[in-house]
Amino acid sequence: MTAPTARRRRTDRWNADTVSQLVAAGVGAVSLTWVLSARVLPIGRVAEAALFGMVTFVVLYGVCVASSDSWFAARDRVAAALFTIAGLLLFAALVAVVSFTAVRGYQAVLHINFWTETTATTGPADPLTKGGVLAALVGTLEQVGIAALVSVPLGLATAVYLNEVGGRLARTVRTVIDAMSAVPGIVAGLFVFAVAVLTLGYSRSGLAAAIALAIEMLPVVTRTGEVVLRLVPEPLREAAYALGSTQWQTVRKVVLPTARTGLVTAVLLGVARVIGETAPVLLTSGFTAELNADPAHGPQVSLPLFIFTEVRFPLDHAISRAFGAALVLLTVVIVLFTAARLLGRKKLS
Amino acid sequence: MTAAATSRREIAPSSTPADKAFRGTVRGAAVLALSVMGLIGVFLFLRALPALQVTGWRFLTTAEWLPGVGHFGVAAVLEGTILIAGIALLVAVPVGFGASIWIAEYAPRHLRPALVSLVDLMAAVPSIVYGLWGFFFVQPHLIPVSRWLSENLGPALPFLRVDNAETDSSFASSAFIAGCVVGVMVVPTVTSIMREVFSQAPTGEREAALALGGTQWAVVRRVVVPFGRSGIIGGSMLGLGRALGETVAVYLIISPVFAVTTHPLQSGTHTISALIATLSTESSGVALSGLLAAGLVLFLFTLLVNAGAAVVVNRSRSGQVTG
Structure with a gap:
């Protein structure tokens, strides 16, 4: 059956x-x-x-x-x-x-003056044919550049320490760097404000903002850098040592060149992370609508701060300018991010 | 035959000066990076001390901000911060969980690397861009949702009631709307942590479940999710840490009201970070010191949450310790 x-x-x-x-x-x-x-x-x-x-x-x-x-x-x-x-x-x-x-x-981005003028003599109600983000662009470039100059060497050296040297401290450093990536931007800004402005009597400036950004950038560069260094095959190091290299020679001639594209990725990701950060900049850079190319003295505007200021005017043209600046910022982040991914992929193949 | 009496060559490695300098430099960099964190805590504490001396422990329980008369504290803003972060998690955790399972288990295999990159990109979108989007795009869409919730569930749940419900502006700039926008901002964080843990679920057990006749859903429910439980908790807590510290998006959306938020759908609330952003330029003396104390509270609170998350997530990862 x-x-x-x-x-x-x-x-x-x-x-x-x-x-x-x-x-x-x-x-x-x-x-x-x-x-x-x-x-x-x-x-x-x-x-x-x-x-x-x-x-x-x-x-x-x-x-x-x-x-x-x-x-x-x-x-x-x-x-x-x-x-x-x-x-x-x-x-x-x-x-x-x-x-x-x-x-x-x-619409705002399409006007030439958006790229070549500042809003120093432009009111929030003025049409889009007047005023632009030049001052903010300069400020962002300088602040992020200085932040990178501070945090890239420090972050990569820390990553090298974590992966190549190690020691009793390594565990603590890794934990603290992790915790650092969780520090809210506003707290980083507050800290720099407390040190630079309240304690040292320094005025709000692009430099202070850059330091706050560097604090936000450091953990990104370190963590990504460490992951990249860990991908360098161990036999390469062993071969270098077997040929009689010292540790410094091994790191400089073998490990870092092998990981180069990956390290560039780490830097790009760090920059992408902080370029749009508003909170750390809010307390530290001060605000001016005028072009100030000197990061060390006087207030300096940046793209996030420009957006933050313009969008709070209840006027269509100001808000359009804010969205224009946001579009610039978003484009930069996407380009940086894509570049970082493409480099990272080349590393893998 | 006796060997020639050559002395045995010393091979114990002695570091060259260059090596010593190299190790010293990178160790110094690591210590510097380490000390930045310590400095943040120390400086915030030192600068917060004048305010804390005025209020003492009442700083944590006072819900008003009247530094002029020495009566101020973070109770109201801390409650607002936690409320908004909690609403954000209500949005972010279900979506993040579903999306991470989808990427790890269901999405076409050749698309997964691209999807992972897109999630990371979403985490890198500046918070001010989310703020603009939240204020101009999400808010008009959420006001009818708020109204619906308030009208239909309000009679049963008093905290959902809203005063002056005739006008839309009573529903705008509320903790609910800010929480939803912050939720979208932390979804990528939650998703990427969960996805990472889910994708490490052991192949052998997956295949065993399939071989026993399990459906894909059974594999997810019986293998992937139990294996990734620590990732679910850790990812949610990391998302919470992100949500607690969020500043500009919240600042742009809420209308600051300095009182304990009891009605999340009603316009007006406040958070620690928004308080600092609002008042820092116009405060001085004890008031400024109070803001630093508020910053210190936020700093310690996010550290606590993230340390908890790190412990939970690390329990599921194998050793990454250099010797």
């Missing part, structure tokens, strides 16, 4: 069954959302409708799979749908941030 054979289960992810279930649930969700939002529920906005559609889709999809397959399959598939939706939401947020900034900011 043979048992009645069940229909053979197809284990491939995409087949006629699974695709048709997806399509059915999708069509159902879209039509239901359309009917309800147009006729019944007071859903006027795209975002709410999308949210409602997603929930409907998940429910319909579960019912669809459960009715044509099994309860187990339905649970599996609904879980997959939920995880996929979470992933898509995350990337939708990224796309929304980037595209919203681009849409609101591109």
Whole structure:
């Protein structure tokens, strides 16, 4: 006597069954959302409708799979749908941030004066054909440059210490550097303010802001640098020692050149991390709308501070300028980040 | 036959001067990096001391900010900070968990490196850009959500009620909206930590689960999630640490109200970082010292949260200790 054979289960992810279930649930969700939002529920906005559609889709999809397959399959598939939706939401947020900034900011960026003028003689109500971010660009370049000059040698030397020299201190240093990456920007700014302005009597300046940025940048450079150095194959070091090199020669001629692109990545990531930091700059650099190319004396504006100042005017043109500067900042971050990734990938292959 | 009486060559390595200088330099750099953290704590404490001497321990329990009469403390702003960070986690943890499982388990394999990079990029987007997006894009979309929550759940849950509910501005600039925006900002942090731990789930146990007839969901539920539990907790805590310190995005969105926030949907709240950002330019004397004391509280609080997170996450990683 043979048992009645069940229909053979197809284990491939995409087949006629699974695709048709997806399509059915999708069509159902879209039509239901359309009917309800147009006729019944007071859903006027795209975002709410999308949210409602997603929930409907998940429910319909579960019912669809459960009715044509099994309860187990339905649970599996609904879980997959939920995880996929979470992933898509995350990337939708990224796309929304980037595209919203681009849409609101591109008009300001298109004017030549945006790049060649300051807002020293421009009021917040003036049209976009007047005023620009020149002072902020100069300030950001100088502040981030000084921050990099301070934190890159220090961070890379610390990374070399952690990975090449080591010792009893290494564990403590690693823990503290980790903790440092968690210091809020505002606290870093407050610290520099307490030291430079309150204790040393130094005025607010681009240099003070640069030191605050360096504090934020140091842990990024150190941690990334350490990871990169750890990727240098051990046999290379052993070969260098076997040929009679001292440790310094090994590090200088073998380890650092091997890790060079990776170390550049570490620096780029550090710069990308701090170039848009507003909180540390807020307390330390002071604000002036005028071009001040001297980071050591007097207040100096930077791109984040420019955005922060302009956006608080309740006037369309000022806000457009803020979005223009935000677009510049975002573009720089994306370019730095992409460059860092491309370099990092070259290292791997 | 006796060997020629050459003295045995000494091979115990003695460092060259260059080596000694090298080790000394990098060790010095490490100590310098180490001391920066110590200096932050010491200077904040020294500068906060005048204010702390005025208020004593009441600094932690006073909910008002009247430095002129010596009656000030961080209770209200600390509560606001924790409230906004808590709302942020309510947004960030579910999305981050789902997204990290999706990247680690479901996303097409050839896309995963790119997705990981995109998450990292999202973490690198400056907070002021999130602030602009939150104020001009998210807020108008969230006000109807706030209103809906308040009207439908408010009768049952009193803390969701809102005064003057007729106008939209009663719902704007609230702790809820700031929390949601900060939530989006910390999602990438949460996601990348969780994904890293999930992707380390042992292949053998995954395959065993599949071989026993488990679905992909069963693998996730019985292997990946239990294995990555420390990553879930640690990632959430790191996200919390990020959310606690967030300044500009919150500053741009909230309207500062110096009182304990009891109604998160109602316009107006305050956080420690926003307090410092608002008052630092116009304060002096004891008031300024009070701001530094508030900064010290924030500093110690984030350190505590992140140290906890580091302990939890490290428990799941193998040794990374140099000898």
